[in-house]
Amino acid sequence: MYRFLTTPRWWGINIFVALAIPFCVFMGTWQLGRFEDRVDSHQEAERRPEPGAVKAAPLERLLPVDKETSGRHATATGRYGEQFLVPGRRLDGKDGAYVLTLLHTEGGKSLPVVRGWLPSGGRAPVPPAGEVTVTGALQASEHTGSPGVRATGALPRGQVGMISAASLVNVVEDDVYDAWVTLPTSPAGLTPVPAAAAEGSGLDLKAFQNLGYTGEWFVFAGFVLFMWFRLFRREAEQARDEALGLAPEADAMAGAGR
Structure with a gap:
């Protein structure tokens, strides 16, 4: 009765199902693991003392920036040099730009320092x-997709789209640290920029996207299994009708009805 399972068509269906279901389960489990990792990172970050409560350390000791050192207060000595605006940054619901000034350190490298946020039209x-x-809160270099980074297209001289060594390498002569600091206090006309949490350490939208993807992959696995049983039942019923001689009669009646 189930000899149809040995046909090439059903061999292909069975192989597809045998591969699709484990793949969907694996992807769902992986996405769930990503969500659990973010939850663990969030709980660990909450248990750690506030970055500002920890004594400031020299910049070199805190590099490279990771989840442990992001937000820590770092100190560096040097002379201010080139200054840039980083447009498209919002603070308290208002449009403006970060004021980014390079600090040329004794080691020959420049540290991007965000001295504050400047409202649109300000100087x-x-x-x-x-x-x-x-002394400022240490932050990792930005990249496309970082929180707060907007697509700004071609920018005029004196402006950069992201705070990173990659975006500054073509506009300054010195080597640039692959990190930056934001000052807790700003000069008149500027507003201090609060330090952002390290990426992947909070329960943000991306974390819940991982949880949503988990459900989607398990739904896909269930759908594949449902469709297999539906096709199997239809083929089994057709095979049973043929074995009982009902299928030809049904065809004849259909022909008579025409």
């Missing part, structure tokens, strides 16, 4: 002259 204050020591 960025001139950085102080001479040697300065800055």
Whole structure:
């Protein structure tokens, strides 16, 4: 009765189902693991002391930036140099730009320092002259898709789209640290930029997307199994009708009805 299962068509269907269901289960389990990792990272971050409560450390000791050092207060000494605006940044629901000034350190590399947020139409204050020591919250370099980064297209001279060594390498001569700091206090006319949490350490929209994808993959697995049983039942009923001689009679009646 079930000899149809040995036909080439059903061999193909069975092989597809045998591969599709484990794949969907694997992908769903992987997405669930991603969500659980984010939950664990979030809980671990909540247990850690506030970055500002930990004593500031020299910049070099905190590099490279990771989930442990992101937000920690780092200190660096040097002289301010080139200054840029990073447009398309919102703060408290208002449009503006970050004021980014490069600090040329004694080691020969430049540290991007966000001295504050400038509202649209404002004028960025001139950085102080001479040697300065800055202390600010350490942040990882931005990339396309980072929170707060907007597509700005071609920018005029004196502006950069992202705060990263890759975006600054073509506009400055010095090597640039693959990190930046935001100052807790800003000069007149600017508003301090709060430090952002390290990517992947919070229960943000992406975390719940992982949970949603988990459900989708398990639904896909169930759908594949449902369709297999539906096709199997239809083929089995057709085979039973043929064995009982009902199928030809049905065809004859259909022909008479025409």
